[in-house]
Amino acid sequence: MTKGRHIAVLMGGWSAEREVSLVSGKAVSKALGEIGFRVSEIDVQRDIAAVLARIKPDVAFNALHGRWGEDGAIQGLLEILNIPYTHSGVLASAVAMDKPVAKHLFAGVGIPCAEGRVLSRDELLQEEPMARPFVVKPLNEGSSVGVHIVQPGDNWDLSDAPSRVLVERYIPGREIQVAVMDGRALGAIEIRPKSGFYDYAAKYTAGLAVHVMPAPLAAKAYDRVLDYAERAHHVLGCRGVTRTDFRYHEAADEFYILETNTQPGMTPLSLVPEIAAHKGISFADLVAWLVDDAGVQR
Numbered sequence: 001m002t003k004g005r006h007i008a009v010l011m012g013g014w015s016a017e018r019e020v021s022l023v024s025g026k027a028v029s030k031a032l033g034e035i036g037f038r039v040s041e042i043d044v045q046r047d048i049a050a051v052l053a054r055i056k057p058d059v060a061f062n063a064l065h066g067r068w069g070e071d072g073a074i075q076g077l078l079e080i081l082n083i084p085y086t087h088s089g090v091l092a093s094a095v096a097m098d099k100p101v102a103k104h105l106f107a108g109v110g111i112p113c114a115e116g117r118v119l120s121r122d123e124l125l126q127e128e129p130m131a132r133p134f135v136v137k138p139l140n141e142g143s144s145v146g147v148h149i150v151q152p153g154d155n156w157d158l159s160d161a162p163s164r165v166l167v168e169r170y171i172p173g174r175e176i177q178v179a180v181m182d183g184r185a186l187g188a189i190e191i192r193p194k195s196g197f198y199d200y201a202a203k204y205t206a207g208l209a210v211h212v213m214p215a216p217l218a219a220k221a222y223d224r225v226l227d228y229a230e231r232a233h234h235v236l237g238c239r240g241v242t243r244t245d246f247r248y249h250e251a252a253d254e255f256y257i258l259e260t261n262t263q264p265g266m267t268p269l270s271l272v273p274e275i276a277a278h279k280g281i282s283f284a285d286l287v288a289w290l291v292d293d294a295g296v297q298r
């Protein structure tokens with residue numbers, strides 16, 4: 001069944017996370033090839049519909065990150081082409097990508113969210129949105145692209161901010177992320193950036209952040225964050241594997257959800273493969289399972 005099936009690994013694209021996606025895609029493609037799949041690596045461009053129509057893969061492995069690849073756009077195209085694809089479908093992808101919309105759903109199933117609101121750049125320029133420190137982020141990017149933590153005394157520059165942003169209360173504390181596979185949480189990992197916050201450099205440069213797996217939390221807290229991640233995955237209607245990011249405010253013993261990633265990274269430094277490995281699921285097992293789990297709406 002596996003051997004010889006033709007898998008198109010979709011990677012690259014033109015989002016802000018293009019480079020990360022190329023690394024994820026290469027790692028996935030290598031593993032799928034070693035298992036025995038026939039693999040086509042596709043650097044996704046605007047002609048992707050024509051490319052897929054020509055090569056006619058059995059399954060599209062979606063290794064894209066960021067806009068167009070993670071927000072329902074490519075998923076919609078794959079639905080129309082009737083090519084089964086990995087990870088979440090159109091609606092779950094679109095909703096998860098829009099942080100303010102996703103927060104409404106998370107709050108509805110009892111997951112604590114950082115207080116926040118959506119403001120235009122003009123509104124932000126006119127007045128301080130809340131007491132500092134606060135966080136300003138794009139509504140729909142990933143990899144910490146465009147995320148700014150505004151501390152008291154900072155002179156922050158909004159010149160390259162998008163026209164609308166999400167402003168959130170800064171949650172002091174620890175960085176905890178949970179992988180969910182097939183609807184069940186696999187485990188929680190803690191990330192400790194060596195300096196500053198968990199920004200783009202800390203995410204993708206070896207040695208800039210320490211990963212602690214499993215996250216050293218009291219058993220009750222560990223179970224609670226796993227439960228929150230499962231609820232987030234379910235309320236969004238996700239498929240495949242997701243990774244949900246939290247801040248753990250230790251003094252208050254409370255987790256605040258930041259977001260659910262429907263296309264979590266598959267690079268050698270990525271967290272979902274590390275969490276899965278701790279559960280005894282190798283990278284090869286993970287990508288093979290994702291291929292088996294691929295689908296289209298029936």
Ligand SMILES: Nc1ncnc2c1ncn2[C@@H]1O[C@H](COP(=O)(O)OP(=O)(O)O)[C@@H](O)[C@H]1O
Nearest residue numbers: 114135141142143144145168169170171198258
């Ligand atoms: N409300 C917040 N309080 C504290 N830190 C935050 C907050 N929001 C984001 N951050 C920091 O920014 C990082 C990226 O934010 P996140 O919302 O996960 O967006 P992205 O999609 O870019 O990963 C987080 O991992 C965390 O370190």
Ligand SMILES: [Mg+2]
Nearest residue numbers: 143245258259
């Ligand atoms: Mg994140």
